[in-house]
Amino acid sequence: MTKLSVNINKVATIRNARGGNVPNVPQVAVDCEKFGAEGITVHPRPDQRHITTKDVYDIKARIKTEFNIEGYPTPEFIKLIKEIRPTQVTLVPDAPDAITSNAGWDTKVNFQFLSDLADEFKAMGVRTSIFTGTDPEIIEYAAKTGTDRIELYTEPYATLYPKDPEAAILPFIEAAKIAKHLGLGINAGHDLSLENLNFFYKNIPYIEEVSIGHALISDALYLGLERTIAAYKNCLK
Ligand SMILES: CC(=O)[C@@H](O)[C@H](O)COP(=O)(O)O
Numbered sequence: 001m002t003k004l005s006v007n008i009n010k011v012a013t014i015r016n017a018r019g020g021n022v023p024n025v026p027q028v029a030v031d032c033e034k035f036g037a038e039g040i041t042v043h044p045r046p047d048q049r050h051i052t053t054k055d056v057y058d059i060k061a062r063i064k065t066e067f068n069i070e071g072y073p074t075p076e077f078i079k080l081i082k083e084i085r086p087t088q089v090t091l092v093p094d095a096p097d098a099i100t101s102n103a104g105w106d107t108k109v110n111f112q113f114l115s116d117l118a119d120e121f122k123a124m125g126v127r128t129s130i131f132t133g134t135d136p137e138i139i140e141y142a143a144k145t146g147t148d149r150i151e152l153y154t155e156p157y158a159t160l161y162p163k164d165p166e167a168a169i170l171p172f173i174e175a176a177k178i179a180k181h182l183g184l185g186i187n188a189g190h191d192l193s194l195e196n197l198n199f200f201y202k203n204i205p206y207i208e209e210v211s212i213g214h215a216l217i218s219d220a221l222y223l224g225l226e227r228t229i230a231a232y233k234n235c236l237k
């Protein structure tokens with residue numbers, strides 16, 4: 001079964017536009033769970049432009065499913081993970097001013113850094129996932145760090161999918177096979193949508209979790225959150 005973790009960054013973007021508490025971000029997290037989400041994902045960024053540090057504590061206090069916190073492992077981020085102890089930490093190599101995540105780690109170059117972090121998070125009982133592309137060598141080095149999982153960066157899949165679905169999925173099928181063979185759990189995310197999710201799932205049904213935010217929250221403007229989450233879960237069958 002592939003779990004759906006709803007990324008609620010964009011809900012915080014709307015809230016922050018006015019500086020008040022509308023929409024109420026932790027309440028939206030609770031409601032996503034009520035509507036069937038099997039996890040909540042947030043990606044607090046250094047400029048706190050959407051999810052704030054306070055949101056992370058407030059969400060942790062309210063949700064009952066899996067909490068996935070994504071981010072670049074600065075000392076502040078590592079401290080947050082130590083205090084919150086989420087279900088999963090996803091390490092992402094974003095520069096502080098990145099508009100959004102735009103690449104996976106070079107796990108060869110950053111091997112020692114990532115290995116030390118995987119040790120540290122695993123010792124505190126937090127599942128670790130490393131954001132990667134599909135290059136086999138990158139995945140081999142990810143496995144050597146001792147990480148529990150990788151998260152495949154699916155933007156290249158989403159971009160090519162409308163033109164050539166078979167070509168778009170091929171590197172992901174190969175990458176997932178290698179990761180599975182190496183004993184890694186596999187997550188996926190970035191730009192997954194109602195248009196491209198089912199094809200991804202059908203080709204790699206053993207993906208453990210997809211985290212989806214931008215398209216899902218956009219769809220919810222038309223369909224409402226409850227129908228939207230049901231529609232996304234329907235793509236994972
Ligand atoms: C790690 C990843 O793929 C991202 O999709 C991310 O969590 C989204 O971040 P933004 O919502 O800030 O674009």
Ligand SMILES: NCC(=O)COP(=O)(O)O
Pocket residue numbers: 007041070151188189190191192211212213214215216
């Ligand atoms: N890890 C990917 C994520 O959480 C959401 O990415 P997106 O759906 O907002 O592109």
